[in-house]
Amino acid sequence: MTAIETVVDRSVTEALETMMLIRTFEEKSAALRAANLSPNMCTSVGQEASAAGVIKNLREDDLILTNHRSAGHLLARGAEPGRIFAEIMGKSTGYCKGKSGSLHISVKELGVVLTSTIVGGELSLAPGVGLSLSMSKSDAIAVVFFGDGAATEGIFHESLNLAAVWNLPVLYVCENNQWQAYVHRKETMLADHVSEFARAYGVPSKTVDGNDVEVVLDAARNAVDYVRTMRKPYLLETYTYRVRGHMEPDDQAYVDKEELASWKRRDPISLIQSRLQRDGELTQDEIDVMWQRVQQRVEDAAQFALDSPYPGFDEMTTDVYA
Amino acid sequence: MRTITADEAITEALVEEMRRDSRVIAFGEGTATKGYKLVEEFGAARVRNTPLAEGIIAGTAAGAAATGLRPVIDLLFAPFLTFAMDEIVNSAGKLRFLSGGQFSFPLVTVARTGGGWAVGAQHNHNNESWFVSSPGLKVVMPSTPADFKGLLKSAIRDENPVVFFADIGLLFVPGEVPDGDHVVPIGKADVKREGSDITLISYAKTVQKCLEAANVLQENGVSAEVIDLRSLKPLDEATLLASVQKTGRAIVVHEAAGPCGVGAEVAAIIAEKAFGALKAPVVRLTGPDAPAAASFPLEAAYAPQADAIVAAATRSLSRA
Numbered sequence: 001m002t003a004i005e006t007v008v009d010r011s012v013t014e015a016l017e018t019m020m021l022i023r024t025f026e027e028k029s030a031a032l033r034a035a036n037l038s039p040n041m042c043t044s045v046g047q048e049a050s051a052a053g054v055i056k057n058l059r060e061d062d063l064i065l066t067n068h069r070s071a072g073h074l075l076a077r078g079a080e081p082g083r084i085f086a087e088i089m090g091k092s093t094g095y096c097k098g099k100s101g102s103l104h105i106s107v108k109e110l111g112v113v114l115t116s117t118i119v120g121g122e123l124s125l126a127p128g129v130g131l132s133l134s135m136s137k138s139d140a141i142a143v144v145f146f147g148d149g150a151a152t153e154g155i156f157h158e159s160l161n162l163a164a165v166w167n168l169p170v171l172y173v174c175e176n177n178q179w180q181a182y183v184h185r186k187e188t189m190l191a192d193h194v195s196e197f198a199r200a201y202g203v204p205s206k207t208v209d210g211n212d213v214e215v216v217l218d219a220a221r222n223a224v225d226y227v228r229t230m231r232k233p234y235l236l237e238t239y240t241y242r243v244r245g246h247m248e249p250d251d252q253a254y255v256d257k258e259e260l261a262s263w264k265r266r267d268p269i270s271l272i273q274s275r276l277q278r279d280g281e282l283t284q285d286e287i288d289v290m291w292q293r294v295q296q297r298v299e300d301a302a303q304f305a306l307d308s309p310y311p312g313f314d315e316m317t318t319d320v321y322a
Numbered sequence: 323m324r325t326i327t328a329d330e331a332i333t334e335a336l337v338e339e340m341r342r343d344s345r346v347i348a349f350g351e352g353t354a355t356k357g358y359k360l361v362e363e364f365g366a367a368r369v370r371n372t373p374l375a376e377g378i379i380a381g382t383a384a385g386a387a388a389t390g391l392r393p394v395i396d397l398l399f400a401p402f403l404t405f406a407m408d409e410i411v412n413s414a415g416k417l418r419f420l421s422g423g424q425f426s427f428p429l430v431t432v433a434r435t436g437g438g439w440a441v442g443a444q445h446n447h448n449n450e451s452w453f454v455s456s457p458g459l460k461v462v463m464p465s466t467p468a469d470f471k472g473l474l475k476s477a478i479r480d481e482n483p484v485v486f487f488a489d490i491g492l493l494f495v496p497g498e499v500p501d502g503d504h505v506v507p508i509g510k511a512d513v514k515r516e517g518s519d520i521t522l523i524s525y526a527k528t529v530q531k532c533l534e535a536a537n538v539l540q541e542n543g544v545s546a547e548v549i550d551l552r553s554l555k556p557l558d559e560a561t562l563l564a565s566v567q568k569t570g571r572a573i574v575v576h577e578a579a580g581p582c583g584v585g586a587e588v589a590a591i592i593a594e595k596a597f598g599a600l601k602a603p604v605v606r607l608t609g610p611d612a613p614a615a616a617s618f619p620l621e622a623a624y625a626p627q628a629d630a631i632v633a634a635a636t637r638s639l640s641r642a
Contacts, residue, residue: 063389084396097422104417108424114388116413124377124409128385128393134392135347135367158378217565319423320458322481 008190012272013282015056015213018161019048019269021233022296024073025081026244028298029071029088033248038089039258041102044072046211046243047266050175051076053216054236057224061111061140063133065126068117068174073145077110081298085305093308097315119180120153122146123172127159130168135238141169149180151194163233164201171227172198172235173220175210177242180255198235210238211268214275239280241269323500328464331471332432333357336394338503339478340364343392345479350379350396350432380406380431384414387429387483391410394478399445400435400487403453414483415458427458430477431485436527436577437621443613446490446621448578453485454555454587454596460508461554463487465529467497469552472506477637480508489526489577491625511558513565517547520571521564522586525551528575528625535631542632544639554584562588563596569639570601577625580608602641605634 019246026045032258044051051072055064058077066073074084079095087094088102103117113129116122126144133140145248148155151174163170175193178185191197198205204226208219223236241263245252252260276282326334337360338345338613349370354361360369372379376397383393397403403410414427435448453461460482464470470488477484514529515536522532529550536546547565551557566572572592576583592604607626614624 065385095422096420099422100420104426105422106417108421113425114385114413114417116417118408118412121381121408121413124381125385125413127378127392128382128387129389131347131382132389132391155377155381158373158375159381160514162375162378162382165373174606179358205337279607318418320420321460322418322426322428 009216012214013276015052015217016272016276016292017290018052018056018076019213020290021081021196022048022051022075023269024294025071025075026297027064028302029085030248037041037319039084039101039246040249041088042069043244044069044139045266046263047175047177047240048072049216049272050173050210050214050240051179053213054173054238056169056217056221057220058143061130061138063140063142064112065114065122065142065144066112067119067122067146067150068145070105070115070253074105074107074110074112077107077112077304079107079110081301082304085301086308089305091305091308092309092315093305094247094259098311099315099319104171119147120150120155122286122308123150123159124155125172126172127162127166127168129165130163130170130233133169139228140180141171142223143171145175146171147180147187148176148178148185148194151197152180152188157197160198160201160203160233160235164203167232169227169231170233171223172233174235174237176237176239179242179246180244193237193239195235195237203233203235205223205235205237207237207239210240211266211271213268213272265300323499324378325496325500326467327494327496328467328470328488331467331499332474332488333529335471335474335478336360339366343428345390345392346394347386347391348356348394348396350394351398359481376402376405377409380409383429383431384427384483386408386531387414387426387427392428392478394430394432394619396432398434400433400449401447402442403431403449405432406431409461410483410485411455411456415456418458426481427483428482430474431483432488433485434488434490434493435623436489436491437614438489438493440616440621441547442616446614448576448609450485450554451583452488452491452615454584455582458483459555460484461487462508462552463489463526463554464552465489465526465550468499468504469506469512471499472504472590473508473552475505476508484508487526491527497563506552509553509556509558511561512548512552513547513561515546515548517545517569519545519569520638521547521549521565521569522573522575522635523549523551523583524571524575525554526577528577528637531626531628532575532631535635538628538632539635544635546635557587557591558593559595562591564613566592566596570599573605573607573608573631573634573638575626575631577609579611581604581611583608605638607631607634611629
């Protein structure tokens, strides 16, 4: 085995543990909501390979913009699960002092610069972040995560067009999860793939299996390299599925059961776990240890958040103006 | 002192601030075309044309502001701001708070409005109060070339998003501007004329109407104080209240329509905080609750005129 392959293998295992952490976090978050210990929130269960596969390819100085379904991106970037839980619960120990809640969490120290919960808002902000980077001496890039719902909005097209015309180093990552809040993608788009739009703006793009983390890791590595060296935008579409409802709690009565079942059979975590086992990279014991590790971490994180205080009432009017 | 127009004052302020701070950039619909001299001095990277797409212009400005630049964007006309509401209101205005103070959004949005060019209601809509109602934003609307220059310089230096409304009717009216680094602080009203009998409160083109009315009132033996708000948010309550405490009477005058307008806010502040000093009800003189017509005479009549201000002042003074 060459040195390079070793690095790749380690990154896949690391990505698997990140995906386990995201899954465990999101399910705990839904359970806390069900127990009325936490407010409504949006999970990314089923989409873990996209977050882990893309973000593992980024450098520390790259900047991320995300959306209302952000916990996976934050965890993949190294955010503390306890501070995310705390933010979701509106506690003062959250990354945004509890003022954001789940929907617009940003973490400056991790380069998660802007998060808008207005679907498409993150796309409107991305060229500006790219512009700041393009006018600096750095070769860092901006990465914006959005969904197929945002891709049906005008601002997606405005954003992609401006990034192309101005040669901005922005990696557009469309997590096409087939759902736009409570509406199936097939009701709002004739095309199956958002990547097709990019061609019209002169932006290279690719659609990949968003449930296979090795595929995402490879595609994202190429996409990140392109944006970093060419200083131009690229659109990577990770084709995936939102396994839970739009917002917790959600009985998913509107979801086609067969479609959901077929995607669950392609669960991104089971997929890579069994492949790594089959290839002799990981044993069942090692996998069990990884699960135990993330479960303990998530339990501790939830307790930290539950034990944390709410912000003082004075925080209602601070941080409005600089 | 030099005599220049407000339009020239805007350019002067921008050029001086771009020389002063390399983080200041300007982009918008025709910014590089009209500002070709700026392109020559500062380069194409800092002075850019954009598509006619206000949403992405404002969003790009917000994203750039949060990550180290200080954009000044030109969205041409105030009604076009409807396309940029998410970016200005939901992003620039709220994401500082929502991030717990991690980010700031030092950006200036310039938009023209008001009667003067017969462009009709989709180019002329005094919608400044929408932005006054939105947390996290500052709003200015000057009336003289000196204030255009000084307030734009302050807006560019401010760490917060500022919406800068340029009254079309004032853009090419010349006025004296002090030499040097002329900066007017945001949030400070200007007492244009001192008086003791009644306070006329206004901003933008109707300030001049108030001054004309004050001259007529003077001939009638009435001493009117005229206050130019200049900044609509933050509002200089102290100057307003001090004046009304002195005169006991107030008329608020603006071109924008009345409902939930700046005049309503000013009247409410006076009623809440200077009620004891009032000798007569506060009067609002505003544009009608109607889109602005393009036709010149109708457009000109949309804004309150000096004779209406004189009449309202005379009625106010007739109350014991």
